[in-house]
Amino acid sequence: MVAHAVLGASSELGGTVVTLDDLWGREAVRIHERLRAAGSWEDRFAIAEDVLARRGDAGRAVDPEVAFSWRRMVASRGRVRVERLVAETGWSRKRLWSRFRAQVGLTPKRVAQLIRFDHAAHRLAAGQRAATVAVESGYADQSHLHRDVMTFTGTTPGAIALSPFLAVDDVAWPFTRARSAAVPIGA
Structure with a gap:
């Protein structure tokens, strides 16, 4: 949804690579010039944040x-x-799918699958057993979870469980950083 507002692009661009110049024209050129002229990374990030806001x-x-x-x-x-x-x-249903896809770039069903998978992946990385994660994340069974993990990552739930970057990502899902405990903070 942010991309819809910020980039001004529609879902027809999905799956393609487009330069910022193609999307924003002259404004992109001016932004490039400002970024090149900035004296530090802090200044560059401030420019980028301002432009996006x-x-x-x-x-x-x-x-x-x-x-x-x-x-x-x-x-x-x-x-x-x-x-x-x-x-x-x-x-x-047709209108929701059409408008959602135009503004998000994916269908509601695919977005729900990705959100469910993301939650499950973080729970696996937090040390929970795959069978428990499958049941508590809304998968029909452990093999259903396994298929989604393979589809989205090309690897197994066991490999996801060893992904340290997921275990410390408390922004997406507020789980404790300890791999042995997977209790939501505040629960």
Whole structure:
């Protein structure tokens, strides 16, 4: 959704590589010049943050129904059914899929799968057993989890469990950093 507002791009660009010049034209050239002239990385990051914030504020609005559906998917960790989102937004299934895909770049079902997988991957890295993660993350069984892990990463749940960068990512899922305990903070 942020890309929709900030980049001004539509879902037709999905799966392609496009230069910033192609998206923003002369503004991209001016930004490149400002970044090259900046005296430090701190200055460059400040320029980038300012540009992205301005573009986000002035960018294309995301439909409230799309934003609502996104928030519901994140809150449920990908376990909300699309039919329920359709009922809650008051839109038809076709309209929700069309607008969601245009503004997010993926269908609601694919986004829910990715959110569910991300949550499961972090739990695996936090030291939970694959069978437990599968059941508690909404997978039909452990083999279903295994298939998603293979699809999204090309590796096994065991390999994901050994991914140290996931074990310390408390931004996406607030789990303790200790690999032996996978209890949400505050629980």
